[in-house]
Amino acid sequence: MNPDAAAQNPPARPQVNQINRRRLLLSAAGGIGALAVAGGARWWADRSAEHGPRLWSTTAANGRLILTDGPQRDLYVSGSDGNLRALDPRTGAVRWSRAVDSPDAVSAYLGGRPSAVGDGAVYTAISTGLQALDATTGEVRWQVPVPEWAELPAEQTPVAVGGGLVFAVHGGALHAHDPATGETRWSKASGAGDFLAADGDTVYTGGAGARAFDARTGEQRWVQETVPGVNTTPVVHRGAVLLTYAGGTATTTWVGSLEAATGRVRWQRMQRGATNHPLSAADGTVCFLSGTQLVGMDTETGEPRWTATVTLGLGRGESSMTTANGVAYVGTNDDRLFAFDLTTGSPRWQDAPDDLRSGTGYTYVSLAAAGSTVYRSSRTGLQALGTLT
Secondary structure, eight states: OHHHHHHSOOOOOOOOOOOOOOOOBOOTTTOOSSOOOEEEEEBBOOOOTTTOEEEESSSSOEEEEEEEEEOOOOEEOOOOEEEEEEOTTTTTOOOEEOOOOOOOOOHHHHOOEEEEEETTTTEEEEEEHHHHHHHTTTEEEEEEEEETTGGGTOOOOOOETTTTTTTEEETTTTEEEEOTOOOOOEEEEEETEEEEEEEETEEEEESSSEEETTTTOEEEEEEEESSOOOOOOOEETHHHHHHHHEETTEEEEEEEEETTTTEEEEEEEEEEEESSSSOETTTTTEEEEEETTTEETTTOOEEEEEEEEEESSSSSSEEEEEEEEEEEEEEEESSEEEEEEHHHOOEEEEEOSSSEEEOOSSSSEEEEEEEEEEEETTTTTEEEEEEOO
């Protein structure tokens, strides 16, 4: 579903009465440990299976989430208020906040400016160009103008390649920028608004077909034109590029797998439903979400492993999905979060607010997960659930 169309013509929904859930017991300062949580965060003591393993919540930040992987994880939030913030992923405390852009209709509607992290910097797509902020302090390192940034799809993000380059599509070309200075290293013709993914020394684009480029030189390694209309960010997993592209009808979507080294089509599967949400893959399972249906498929063969039903949110806005550490998570626009076993699709736990209400404003839901922790962001704030590692 097109988010802009959804905002202008929201589907009619029956009047939903307020659903009262039992009050969750808020912990005292020493309930889970004597941690002083700043920035509006609070600790929740209730960790029952019914409500999920709650860790902390804050109203000090919300928007697009960027979670780094590795021994030292960092959490960044690009908000619709035009601020980019760094948070302590263990407590929710705000480490720094910087105004990177005045909010506009697109960023406010979709929850914040596209951003990515790599090489000790946060790269963000502000309205006039590409900007790099120091990941530790939030200080501006450099900024380069982008004259035709309007081509950037709403769901797109610059892609940072660790130890390499920063990539962005604008002006009908794929540009590689020096992470230290922002200087353009190389540019190659590409489709306007192509979606990007990077892995090692290769950067992949998806739009009117799929392409792979050498990240260091820009040399095109392969092109696959049998997957037209790629409509979400590709996912690179276990030597494969997983992507979605337009189906034969408005109510179907192709999910496909390309060999990362050659671009050869490994498999294609038609799925019921249309979606603008990217795939998510972990532990040999790739998940596809559309409406109330969550499908887990084998990444090697495309064979469906399981199908789970997800409750639609009571408000306006699409659900969000991510996977990590043997779990598939789905967040809805009314602040519910569902956790499913990635191997079987069986429910593990779910979380819901104390008062479950229908909403009138469009809600952008962003999820990020690593290890056994998942972060959920929406208009009401940011929450962490799971187990801190």
